Amino acid sequence: MRLPTLAVVAALCFLSAPSGADAPAKPDSFGPEIIHLPSLERRTEQGILRPVPIAAELPGDLSLRARRVLLHYRLWGEPDWTTLQLRSHGARYEGLVPCLEVSTVTGDLRYYIRVHDNEGRVIASAGSRATPYVVTIKNDWALSASAQRTVRCPDPADCPAGLPGCPSEKVDVVCETDKDCEGGLTCSWRGVCEHVDRRRDFVLLAVEQDFGLVSTSGACTIQAQENEGYACYRGDGASYIGNPAPTNEPLGFGRGPTRLVLGYERLVYYDTTVGVRVGWAGLGVGPTLRGGTPFFPGSISVRVAHWFGSDLFARSGLRFFAFVTGGYEMSDIKTQVRVREDPRASSRQPGNELEQQLTVWRRAGDAFVGAGGGVAFAFDPRRLLWLEATVLEAFPYRAIVVAPTLGGMFAF
Amino acid sequence: MLSETRHPKNESRPGRRALLAICLILAACSSEAPPEPEPEIQHAGAFVAVGDSDLALYRTLKALRIEGDTILFTTLYDVVPRSFEHAREIARQPSIPIRQALVTVSKAQFAGHRHQVVWFRTLTKAEEDRSP
Numbered sequence: 001m002r003l004p005t006l007a008v009v010a011a012l013c014f015l016s017a018p019s020g021a022d023a024p025a026k027p028d029s030f031g032p033e034i035i036h037l038p039s040l041e042r043r044t045e046q047g048i049l050r051p052v053p054i055a056a057e058l059p060g061d062l063s064l065r066a067r068r069v070l071l072h073y074r075l076w077g078e079p080d081w082t083t084l085q086l087r088s089h090g091a092r093y094e095g096l097v098p099c100l101e102v103s104t105v106t107g108d109l110r111y112y113i114r115v116h117d118n119e120g121r122v123i124a125s126a127g128s129r130a131t132p133y134v135v136t137i138k139n140d141w142a143l144s145a146s147a148q149r150t151v152r153c154p155d156p157a158d159c160p161a162g163l164p165g166c167p168s169e170k171v172d173v174v175c176e177t178d179k180d181c182e183g184g185l186t187c188s189w190r191g192v193c194e195h196v197d198r199r200r201d202f203v204l205l206a207v208e209q210d211f212g213l214v215s216t217s218g219a220c221t222i223q224a225q226e227n228e229g230y231a232c233y234r235g236d237g238a239s240y241i242g243n244p245a246p247t248n249e250p251l252g253f254g255r256g257p258t259r260l261v262l263g264y265e266r267l268v269y270y271d272t273t274v275g276v277r278v279g280w281a282g283l284g285v286g287p288t289l290r291g292g293t294p295f296f297p298g299s300i301s302v303r304v305a306h307w308f309g310s311d312l313f314a315r316s317g318l319r320f321f322a323f324v325t326g327g328y329e330m331s332d333i334k335t336q337v338r339v340r341e342d343p344r345a346s347s348r349q350p351g352n353e354l355e356q357q358l359t360v361w362r363r364a365g366d367a368f369v370g371a372g373g374g375v376a377f378a379f380d381p382r383r384l385l386w387l388e389a390t391v392l393e394a395f396p397y398r399a400i401v402v403a404p405t406l407g408g409m410f411a412f
Numbered sequence: 413m414l415s416e417t418r419h420p421k422n423e424s425r426p427g428r429r430a431l432l433a434i435c436l437i438l439a440a441c442s443s444e445a446p447p448e449p450e451p452e453i454q455h456a457g458a459f460v461a462v463g464d465s466d467l468a469l470y471r472t473l474k475a476l477r478i479e480g481d482t483i484l485f486t487t488l489y490d491v492v493p494r495s496f497e498h499a500r501e502i503a504r505q506p507s508i509p510i511r512q513a514l515v516t517v518s519k520a521q522f523a524g525h526r527h528q529v530v531w532f533r534t535l536t537k538a539e540e541d542r543s544p
Contacts, residue, residue, distance in 0.1 A: 242534065245448055245449050246446060247448060340448050340449075341532065341533075341534065342449050343449060343450075343451035343452070343455040343457065343458065343532045344449055344455065347456065347457065347534040347535060349534060350534050350535060350536040350537060350539075351533065351534060351536060352533065352534040353504070353531075353532070353533050354451060354531055354532035354533065
């Protein structure tokens with residue numbers, strides 16, 4: 001659809017819906033229309049070093065819904081399209097392809113216009129990348145005699161960006177979905193089109209080692225072993241069923257299971273991911289007392305993570321993050337406890353010393369909530385290696401579990 | 413109103429109140445455990461070192477209260493501890509040579525000499541079977 005270039009020659013352009021914004025407008029399309037008014041003296045011609053004025057007039061209904069009218073143009077020899085916001089004068093929108101950008105290069109200047117509403121949706125368009133309007137830039141001597149020779153550009157040194165006749169300030173193209181963006185651009189969470197190699201979906205593989213902090217006071221009573229998830233063993237390997245005297249013992253710290261973790265993380269904003277992880281405990285599982293709840297090695301958790309920094313997933317390098325998590329898992333924490341036998345009680349088990357060190361297994365879980373932080377290194381936006389530590393509270397069989405995890409994330 | 417007039421300075425001393433709060437928290441966190449029970453001569457499984465010069469090591473198998481005294485069925489070990497501490501070390505060993513498997517003594521006999529319960533271990537079935 002070639003553009004007439006005589007002054008105030010109206011080209012009637014039918015507008016299309018956003019989904020069809022890339023397609024050239026057709027006269028039999030439904031929808032509102034705009035009047036496109038190039039203010040040039042000669043049709044399809046323009047001299048070098050002179051601005052190209054562009055104007056569009058919107059029909060009444062469309063002008064009420066229009067928020068921004070954007071001119072997309074590409075100069076001859078330029079690989080990229082440039083966007084310029086037209087200024088509003090009521091229903092009429094005007095702008096200039098700056099003369100310094102027109103420069104001295106001859107050839108076709110291509111452009112098209114898109115109208116956006118308040119939410120960034122494209123509600124109308126005139127032309128498209130595939131079928132743009134064209135203005136041929138020529139040297140003055142090649143212009144036809146009737147061509148209007150307006151004043152040439154001022155000295156570039158005196159021409160700040162954004163002023164009429166000077167290089168334009170690039171504007172963001174607002175959008176709601178990727179369909180509103182062209183040329184391989186995607187719609188960002190900020191509602192503008194951008195070209196970034198940012199991956200949103202990741203799978204991960206990790207190894208997690210649990211360590212636990214458990215209460216050991218009264219851990220080896222029959223009551224605690226039958227009902228509270230404890231299991232106590234003597235040095236000779238026998239299960240302890242003696243008469244421990246009540247004592248104050250410090251919290252016990254010990255190792256828990258080692259897990260293999262698989263997960264999926266989804267980038268839901270520049271600095272926020274949500275994820276789900278499943279794990280399988282292979283090592284560090286304690287014994288189950290007769291009649292006790294068997295250990296289930298599977299685990300599942302969900303998490304929300306915040307990544308510190310600006311748009312980290314668009315680039316490589318070091319990054320830090322913090323997260324909250326919750327889910328299901330059992331953790332067998334192995335630690336030691338001092339037990340003093342009560343000599344006043346009737347003996348239930350032979351060979352219990354007055355004082356002895358017992359091995360205690362605490363089966364903590366089955367639910368947990370926690371938080372943590374870590375550091376990751378992205379070799380590129382698609383591959384990350386990370387190390388994190390989670391501190392979680394297991395309940396109703398309580399324990400504080402610290403779980404350092406080392407893993408890798410891979411985008412797909 | 414009464415408390416305000418009695419403790420007017422407390423209102424202007426947040427540091428003091430904070431200290432009090434910390435003390436209360438610490439007090440709340442440290443639970444009072446009852447004193448740990450000590451083994452006595454009549455407890456089955458108690459190791460008793462007795463002697464004025466040379467020590468002998470006995471182990472109580474069973475105790476019977478008879479007419480104001482306590483009869484103890486004990487095992488006498490074939491060891492000569494140099495001190496109560498040494499006797500404790502010996503008692504903690506899993507296997508101790510026996511001089512006399514069953515010796516009957518009264519608690520009053522032990523009381524007439526220097527003695528100390530040095531250790532305790534619950535009896536095995538074989539040890540229990542030594543006593544009548």
